[in-house]
Amino acid sequence: MLVKKSDLEQFGSSECSREVYFPSLVFLGFELGYSMENPNSLVIWEAQFGDFANGANVIFDHFLSSGEAKWLCQTGLVLLLTHGYDGQGPEHPSARLELFLQIADDNPYVIPEMDPALRKQIQECNLQIVNSQLLLTSSMFCGDRLIHREFRKPLIVMSPKNLLRSKACRSNLSEFDDVQGHPGFEKQGTRFKRLIKDQNDHSDLEEGIRRLVPCSGKVYYELDEHRTKVEAKDVAICRVEQLCPFPYDLVQRELKWYPSTYLCPFPSELVLIPL
Numbered sequence: 001m002l003v004k005k006s007d008l009e010q011f012g013s014s015e016c017s018r019e020v021y022f023p024s025l026v027f028l029g030f031e032l033g034y035s036m037e038n039p040n041s042l043v044i045w046e047a048q049f050g051d052f053a054n055g056a057n058v059i060f061d062h063f064l065s066s067g068e069a070k071w072l073c074q075t076g077l078v079l080l081l082t083h084g085y086d087g088q089g090p091e092h093p094s095a096r097l098e099l100f101l102q103i104a105d106d107n108p109y110v111i112p113e114m115d116p117a118l119r120k121q122i123q124e125c126n127l128q129i130v131n132s133q134l135l136l137t138s139s140m141f142c143g144d145r146l147i148h149r150e151f152r153k154p155l156i157v158m159s160p161k162n163l164l165r166s167k168a169c170r171s172n173l174s175e176f177d178d179v180q181g182h183p184g185f186e187k188q189g190t191r192f193k194r195l196i197k198d199q200n201d202h203s204d205l206e207e208g209i210r211r212l213v214p215c216s217g218k219v220y221y222e223l224d225e226h227r228t229k230v231e232a233k234d235v236a237i238c239r240v241e242q243l244c245p246f247p248y249d250l251v252q253r254e255l256k257w258y259p260s261t262y263l264c265p266f267p268s269e270l271v272l273i274p275l
Helices: 024-037 050-064 067-071 097-103 120-124 136-148 219-230 248-257
Strands: 044-047 078-082 128-131 155-159 211-215 235-240 242-244
Touching: 024 044, 024 050, 050 067, 050 097, 097 128, 097 242, 128 136, 136 155, 211 219, 211 248, 219 235
Parallel strands: 044 078, 078 155, 128 155, 211 235
Antiparallel strands: 128 242
């Protein structure tokens, strides 16, 4: 938001203080109200560093997470927060992913009805949380999905900065037009992928895989680089793009594809498990 000096001069005399503060709380509050008044607009609030969202916790707790339950007001506001421990100092790269997972009402102990025609899971959840890898298709189809729905849910997008110039983080043409024969064509189609399956040339029922490693975010590229370096061809890595609501159906599909596989715990940017 730009404020001209002439606009500030109308507030009182020259003896009055003209210091104006526009914290993230004010900016996010404005975008929240705008998204409610314009539900057909894709309203995005982007933080240069993820920790800038720390000053807007009141909006998260009282409006985004519970506004629909308290006032029956839906919002499709998108929060684009940079996230990833990239050595840029305390808090700067951290968007506090755990904070948003704590205020989400997705029950981790109950697997809901996963019929795609009913879409009950997303309608009953208060937030959408995506840990995106900055793939062009993921960003485009995620926003496209939100706008084309008949209802609105807040969307929290975590995206690492260090992948902006990464050659490995790219999208193939086939992921946009779904034309068989283009490089990278695969069966998941042109839509937002809640879970991205392993990109190696594995069969639908792969019995030669020793270990299945589920992960989320930019840590995938570190795992894939290490897998290539040590030539671990018996390791499959799948990427969970949407953390809330959790894609139980797609995780079950992965487990069926690798029946005799050891399922590894989720690795993070801070702790990498050996392959």
